[in-house]
Amino acid sequence: MSKFGLYNKFMTKEGKRDELVGILLEAAASMEQVTDCEIYSVNVSDNEPESVWVYEVWSSAGAHQASLSLEGAAALIGRAMPLIAGVERIHTLTPVGGKGIS
């Protein structure tokens, strides 16, 4: 079964980027015990100060889908939504290997 990779961009409402980064880092921390989640990397860029990029690697698309209904996920999503002006799925990928990937 192929691994499942995502590269998403979150555009935030003005001045809300760092607050969203905090929530996404909480989401990443909640994945520490979720072995199906191999990478959940939160990134910013000086070029676009109101955006956050998240790169994720999952054991499968199903595992990613299931994670959206894990305990606490809804609460995190609920806290994040008011900060978000838009979300762009830049790429859906198939991670084939490399450093950081099992």
Next chain:
Amino acid sequence: MSKFGLYNKFMTKEGKRDELVGILLEAAASMEQVTDCEIYSVNVSDNEPESVWVYEVWSSAGAHQASLSLEGAAALIGRAMPLIAGVERIHTLTPVGGKGIS
């Protein structure tokens, strides 16, 4: 000092994707002992069968720059170049944390 993130797209010459994936996985393997390299993830996509995406996280921009002159890097680059039709630096990022990042 900020970590340094890269998200690059390699467009390959026709039929050369898997060969390039192999070389990029060799590059990733060569990073196993390079502690400054935290993530070197090689990805493909069904949507674009002649492209390869690499997401990297480094301890710093300088560490990434230095890696280009590591032993073996030039040989790998030399083997990869004839396979590549183009390279697109999609994003230069500042990884702020998450699962898979120290």
